Structure formats: C-alpha cells, structure tokens
Amino acid sequence: MNIQEYIESGILEEYALGVLSEMERSEVERVAEEHPEVARELLQVQHSLDAYAEAHAVTPPDDMRERVLRGWQEAIRNSGEQQSQVPPVTAPQMVASSAPEPVAVPAPPQENGVVRQLPTAEPAPSRLKWLIAASVALLVLSGLGNYLLYSRLQETEANLEVAQTEQSRYAATQQAALKERDQELAVLRSADFRSVELKGTPKAPEALARVYYNPTTKAVYVDVRNLPAPPSGKQYQLWALDNGKPVDAGVLATATAAGDSIQQMKDIASAQAFAMTVEDVGGVASPTLSTMTVIGNL
C-alpha cells in the first residue's frame, strides 16, 4: 500500500469526522497500527477537529457545576457500581505528584466532602444481593401470577364459547318455534279453515280433538285437547271419511297427541268427516275400526 496515497485519500479526515461505517473505521485503525506515519497523521487530523470543537467552547453557568457533578454522582451510585477500589493511599499520592500542576489541583473541599461521603464498600454488595434476591422473588411471583391469570383467561374463553353456542342454538330453536306458532296462529285465524270437533266415542268419552280443514288448499291440521295415551307401540292415526270411505291423513306425533302443539297432516282432497284410530306405529293402510277414539262431521 502506498502510505502517502492512503493519507492523501482523505479517509483519515472522514474517520475523524465520524462519517465512516464500522467496518471502514476498524480498517483505518488497523492501518494506523501498522503504519506509524498513518497513526501520526490520524492524530493530527483528530487534533485539528478537537481544536475546532474547543474553539466553540462555552463556559457553563457557575451553578451548573454543582448540579452536574451531583447528578453524575447520584447516577453512578444508582447504577450500583461497586466502589471497592478507592484506596485512600492512591488519592494523596496523586495529589502530591500533581501539586505543581495548576489544572490538577485537587477538587475544592466541598466536592471532596461530597465525594468522600460515599459510605459504600460494605453495604453495596449485601444490598445488591438483597436486591437481586428481591428481584428474583418478584419475577417468580409475577410469573405465577401470569400463569394463573392466563389459565383463568383460557377457562373464561372456553366458557364464553360454550355460552355463545348455547345461546345461538337457543335462538335458532326459538326462531323455529316462533315460526311454527305463527303458522298455527294463521291457521286458527284464517276464515278459509273450517273446524271440526272430534268427540270421544263410548270407548273414550272424555276424548276431544279438533281438525282444521281448508277445502281450497286441502290443508289439514289437528289440535288435540284430550286423548288417552296410546299403548306402547301404538300411535293415533287420523282418517278423513270421503263418502264413507276412510282416507289416511297421517299419524299424530307424540307431542301432538299429548296436546302440546297442532300438527299439519296430509292434504285431503275431499272429506265429510274425520276420525282417529289407534294403530301400530307408522300407521296402517286401513283403519282398525274397533280402536276408533274420536269422530266428528264437517
């Protein structure tokens, strides 16, 4: 490497200005270590910038001295640095050797006072230990607390999810039920429907049911007031009688037979009377007349 060229390249000036990258900086430092001329030149460049900086000197206000020194001392004290090495022997030595030097005159007494106040060497390590122990304990506690809160949160979230599912299912059920009621209500209020009272036969004199029949739309609804519970394996079946001939109108759901709701049955083209018999579950093709429970004419 041509050293003179390197010096002339201006990289040392850039180094001193602080505009080089980390890599370039260490490269300059490496070259300076190898070549004393470069090191000398670098110092020269740095000193010229130092001089430029010093030319901008502004003496701070007098009261700042005390504030800054005190603030500095508090800051280094708080950062927990150990003050182990302040051997009283060194200080006087220093003072003595620098005695003829005006700038190095020992600090004014009040500062010395402040400086010596440090009651440090003993308590610092034990306080530090204590602080560390306390920090660790706090950290552990905080970790536990976090864990507890987290599991509680998980639980709450799960519960919330269940509640939300439940709620939407309930809403859907209610919606469906409401729609059904609306339909039923429409049937009951409609002038097109004719109602037929089905009265109990001597077999079940208390039995009572009602059929709503719309001859135009052929729709049939059944509304049970009171029916004896069918034997197990049996089910009520509704029949329309058209010119004396029984036509299957479908079987009654358990809820319908119990009187909990009205049920739409099969459409019936034409009928003059309705009757119910007790049949095997699922219904049969022709009624078992002996089990007829209710009957009524239009």
Add this chain to the structure above:
Amino acid sequence: MLPVSATTPESVTLETENLLVQRLRDRDEGAMTIFYDKYSAALYGVILRIVKKEELAEDVLQEAMVKIWHSFPSYDAAKGRLFTWVMNVCRNLAIDKIRSRQYRVGSRTQPIEESAALRQAAEPSFRPEHIGLQEMTRQLNPEQRQIVDLLYFGGFTQSEVAEELNLPLGTVKTRARAAIKVLSKLIR
C-alpha cells in the same frame, strides 16, 4: 504562519491528561471534578451547539459524564487523546438526542448559521493553546465550514449533506477533506 500555535502548554496538558486518565482508571471519583473543570466548557459548547437548548445541553453533559465513567475501561490511550474520545461520546449522545426528539424534522432546513449557539463567541478566557473560532472561520471558506458543521455538529452523513445542499457526493467529500486539512495546518 499564525499567531496562535500550539507551543508551550501541549506537553503540560498531556501530562495533566495522563494523570487524569490514570485516576479515572483507578475509579477515583474525585477525578471527575477535575475532568469537569478541565473539559466542561469545550464539551458544553459543542453539545449546546448541537442541541441548541441550555437545559438539554446540561442534561446531555451529565449523561455523557456518566457514560464516560462507566465505559472508561474501553478507552484506549494508544488510539488517541482522552479529549478526542470524550468529545466523540458527547457529540454522539447529543446527536442521538436531537435525532430521537425528531428535532431534525424542523431544524434541518434551517441554515446552521442562523442558530443561536453559533453566535456565541468563544470564551476569551479559554486556554491559550487553542485557536479562536474567528481565526478558524477566517481560514475556512464558507462552503467548507458549512460542510464541517453539518457533519461534525449536525450528525449528518455525507450523503445527507449532499442531498441537503444539492451537491454531488464527491464534492461534499472533497470539501470536507479540504476543510480539515486547513484546520490541521492551523494547529501544526
């Protein structure tokens, strides 16, 4: 060449500095008082020049002293003077401050020449080995000075200066080097 040259006190200050370095290395807190008396004016001046506000400059100086104290073991006397090192600590801290406060957004376009800090003259009582600001600025031409100020006090990179002044990067580099060569001749 110039009436002000670094003749007499150089060796003396060097000795003082070595002593101070030794005491700082020994973690002697009293040394920081001497440090303050010796360097505060120069450091405060540069910090003030960068951050522009006295209160903030005081905070930065104190913070810098804490940093200097803590990172003193990393100071390598073989690589340069204590003054160079501490000045860079202060400069970087001050520049970080104005960057973090987004000062530059507002103040970047404001010519540095208009800043209040610049109008403050160098202390007449300052150490004799140092050349006054006026002498230095007389030797630097305005372009050179502007670039040194932006780089050294503004924390700008060379590319940022080029962009700011609408100059080719090469010109910025040439002027920066030339400026420091002028300064360098002044103290030789």
